[in-house]
Amino acid sequence: MPGKLKAKIVAGRHLPVMDRASDLTDAFVEVKFGNTTFKTDVYPKSLNPQWNSEWFKFEVDDEDLQDEPLQITVLDHDTYSANDAIGKVYIDIDPLLCTEAASVISGWFPIYDTIHGIRGEINVLVKVELFNDLNRFRQSSCGVKFFCTTSIPRGYRAATVHGFVEELVVNEDPEYQWIDRIRTPRASNEARQRLISLMSGELQRKIGLKVLEMGGNAVVGYLQCFDLEGESGLVVRAIGTACSLEKLSSGSILNTHTHPNTAPASNACNSPSKDGKEPVFGEDLPSSSGPPTPFRALPTSSSSPPPPFSPSKPCSRQSSSSDTDLSLTPKTGMGSGGSAGKEAGPLKTLLRQQTQTALEQRQEFPFFTLTSFPSAFLLHVGGVVNARSVKLLDRIHNPALGNTRSYKLLDWNSVTADEPETRDAWWEEIRQEIKSHAKALGCHAVVGYSESTSICEEVCILSASGTAAILNHRYMREGCLDIGSTDHRFEEPSPPTCGFCHIPYDELNMPFPAQLTYCYHCRRQKVPDVLFTTIDLPAEAAVTGKGCHIQARLCRLKKKAQGEVNATAISNLLPFMEYELHTQLMNKLKLRSMNALFGLRIQISVGENMLLGLASATGVYLTALPAPGGIQIAGKTPGDPSNEQHILTIQKRINDAIAKNKELYQINPPKLFALDPEVFCGTNMELTEEGVGSPIPEPRQRSRLFRSHSESSDELSELDLSHGKKDAFVLEIDDTDAVEDIHSLLTDANPPIGFYSCNTETMPGIYNWTSGIQMFTSVRILRLSNTNLTNQGLNKIFTDLCENLLKSFYFKLRSMVPCCLCHLNFTVAVPEEELIQVAVTAVAMTFDKDQTQEKLAEKLIPKGGSDTDEQLQFPLELCADSSNSQPSSKISGVPESTNISSRAASVDYGSFADRCSTWLELLRLKAHTIRRGSVKTSRRTQSLAHSVSSLEHSSPLPEGRSRSLRSSRSFGGSSVTVVKMTPLSFLPGTRIIKYLGIINMFFIRETTSLREEGGVSGFLHSFIAEVFAMVRAHVAALGGNAVVSYSMQDCVLMENPNKNQAQCLINVSGDAVICVRESDQDSLASTTTIGHSCSSTTDVTT
């Protein structure tokens, strides 16, 4: 008897007229939890009833508290006939079960009806009294905090990151039950909503149990999805990252604004009580030596498969075909040739119970759903790994069904178990494949991990992707630093500005052909020429210029088919699509003169007669990586003069575009290395005094020059200088396809002036956010009337669709300029034959153009300020580069030069900067070394942290104040709490002071009067508005004023205009929070942590 739930119905307002005669309503309310129902009195003849009921008390298990929603039904009393339902409110009481989250739910909730939408509002009060439960074998997991945010939530510190948790629950879909034929659409929709609510409650509880077993107290990066498999059932699945979070004291909370700069865990790590001593990664740690050979041995055509990606392609082809085999002959077990680690057969996963230790599971999948990390957590990034498999859906059998509680509410549930294969086993396979891909890249972990499905009829594509990485073990558990050092390559800690770019794999045994160079930043380790990742840009990464949203789009026609044939056809197409998407991404990246992609998300959606592929990412120029070569056009028939001419014009257009983009995104990378070996050598500095050298021609270049400094190393002589001038990417025009490709490459419009866009959390190169934000969801569906379309035609249509959507956004949001569209999240689907649906959720955030400089400095602070040890970094190089474009980047302010030096881990480097009293001296030093060429330096003479731009940034505080003053304009005054929503994990200009719990809602809306509601557009428009309203109402009732990490997981629309009908399902999630505007003082202290670190760093000056 561990909990008492209390609910009170206060009042209603704006109720609909239910009695035509009197134009009034006799409303009463039913409050239901589990199997207990209470009723209020009837409040006669009013549209604004005041029930003011007693407290209805439910005494329940905490297990029930977690699974069940509180269900409130508003009805119209009718003396002679049955009472009419006005609508319902489902309240998830999970947030009340955490002591740290909300304590009471109180507020106005929209009364929702699946047929009529919102019909008035009801004021409800809900409280929970929890009793302590000492039962060790409890089934509930109250108290485990859930976060959708894919980083360590602000205000918290990750003591330990335990690892991957996943769970899935299956059930029959009520919509496909026999009873559905005789009940009303409303009853059917409500059964579905209720079922899904129960299932996600159960899912959350089960994941919570796993977390508790691992010794954690929270799930971060919680991602829950529904698979509506139609006849074969309904799957609710979730993944997340288990963590032990500690709340930061209010003093240190200030530091968390810009990024979770949590302190190193080694000293503060609170070992989880039970199994904290167990290695998190266990034997999975790669000895870096030999990744399983199949990957290296795979035939990758030498011409163009671009490096970071290539392992996944051949593999996914291989395994997807084998998976198809598997799904066709389910009982034969694993016939998979290519993928490793299949010893865990379906039987094992099938029987996986909660008895299986969490440890085992962690060993199995060292995956992390996080996309951004505390500094020093992420050591190296290998590249994107992804896996897909095509499955034929069958009637779901869930072996766990017998002992879960979900069946209790499904009295019609009589599924017989005849097939041992489960969705669990499917995902197990995919994850194994991902794991082996990561291994092939020399990585022991996968970060930014996510899973998705696309279903069409009985075919289902399962996809998983992530970024192979090597993580710092200090965060995993105590005292395992020695593991890292078994690998000589990781002996020296790399500077966080570039360390993550250094290759984790063995360069002699490269898993794919890639051109390696020494890091352009630290010159110590090798980096690839391009880097693709699914994570956010690390806060401390050195970036040149600004980033931009890059998208590759692709349509492929496919013959209509059934069953196995269909599945085979799809799995045969997949590798080609991935390859093409990848080529497109690569071309577009090069066209923008960038060298890395972050937040890469590749979706492949299956329809009856086509496959849609959409890859979105944010391109940036990582300073540590070599400059991308251009794109060269080559004709197949060189002899033809007209053709030659044609090629020349195209080449010119491409070159122009590249030049234009460089300017647009302010990419002024240091070309020095490539152009002038002598200058390059200058980067090996030595502490010697000499006169000012001549090779520094002009101020502008000088400022550039300073971006490269490095502790010397003997290996420098091995540097392959040719990489700087390496051959351009060659595009061959040999057929019309290629011409199309080039055209589509060039037709991608850049955002209009004043706009930037990205699909990551923050936009590289923009840091001075002001408080204006606008979250939006946009959906567009295109009907292809032309039946005999070609692939090219389809591609064009699809590309235009995406481009036009973007154009529409820019236009609509033009009043917010200058602004950036962040977290642009495109979701494609093929809801029916001939229909293409694209749904986008994003947030537009305003920024202040004038303060770019000031804020640049601000942004740097987390890098410098977070580390407490003593290693010098180069945090301001970014500024130096980006400020090149600023007219103000002259070097006049020499004497007050600020050397930002910061301290970091483990290696004892002498401070160089403090010996150089002025900037001029430094200049001379540099000049000298440049002239002298490469000179070996001692270990002690270390990196020099210096930046020209810091000169201009030396007094950012006054500006910071004026900014926050301006942003403190209040929105308020309305009687309804303003609730801001954003897909990001933060709100600019505010501080999150409390997380109130996860919001996870599922709604169905149906209409039988489509025309009257304004057609499909009107129908969906009001439904989305209603969903927003309900999310806001729930957040406000929890006492919150914002939703962060908001996302719309599903938006499934089915329409039948001929019957005047439509139905739509939407699933949204996010974290409810309370945030406060940074008061003047706060903003000074934290502007964003600048005050502190600036003062500490300016000490070094002169």
Added chain:
Amino acid sequence: MSVELDVFVGNTTIMDEEVYQLWLDGYTVTDAVKVRMEGGVLDECEANADVVLSDTMDQYRTFHMCERLLHSPAKLANQLLYQITPHRQTILIERYYAFDDGFVREVLGKKLSKGTKKDLDDISAKTGVTLKSCRRQFDNFKRVFKVVEELKGPLVENIRHHFLLSDKLAKDYAAIVFFANNRFETGKRKLQYLTFQDFAFCAGQLINNWTVGAVAGPDSFVDNMVEDMDVDLDKEFLQELKELKILITDKDLLDQHKSLVCTALRGKTKTFNEMEANFKNLSRGLVNIAAKLTNTKDVRDFFIDLVEKFIEPCRSDRWTAADMKLYLTHYTNSVHILDTFKHQIVWDRYMGVIKSCIFKMYHD
């Protein structure tokens, strides 16, 4: 290939004021797109026609969905469906309830019934205001009328409170309600030169001085609760107005009055001779209007009577506005000197309004 569905929903509802105005003005989506493109919207943000069309459709849909709320503006502030800043809410309401002077002039004083609504297409054709916009404006009048009809208390206050309108707009609506309730004739040819603002001013005068509420004053709590107190004219007062007849029926009084006025005016105006000659006519006109106001029919003709009996004769004699002011001031004040005349209070209450109405109405 066709766009099957296209929606854009912001957490904070996005509304373009220009498009809102086009929507209110009853433009179709196609016309609105045309207007916007001619207005140079394409130069912003590298837009193209498709983008403008999509945006316009979205906005129209949003407005259409919000319209229900605008019908009871108080709901807009505490509804949960659309997150709209209070500032925006005010703009939305104010613009929605704004009307075209040309249109309102046509329906002023008419019964706000279905019959009138049927004539809206004629009015639309005549005024150049689109039929859609006419309907919205007409429905607004009717809605405000219906709501305040059942309410007690001061008219302007009620309108402002229930429809969250600005003071100015609330007063205009009060005028419309007042005219519709008393069915004042405003459509005659002779009244065509008068604008809505002229009438609105007169209505304000009548409401403030001649209604039940006017006597009660804002402080008297009991009378404050009288229904229609600002809509109906004070019946007692109208009865008392009959007593003024003595000013024209009693020969002595009339002559005395005339001589007092003429003495005061002599030498002060060029049109003195005409004033002197017309005095009896004019005075009879004004007093007769007062005496007849007990008849509902004559109340309706109040403005036409003012024009025919007073304004037109003066105009034909080429009085200037200053002449008019001078004459009416002395005409009103001289009565105070008449010893035998006992109805000074009623006279002041009557002439106060008449004076300001005539001042307002005396123009070309």
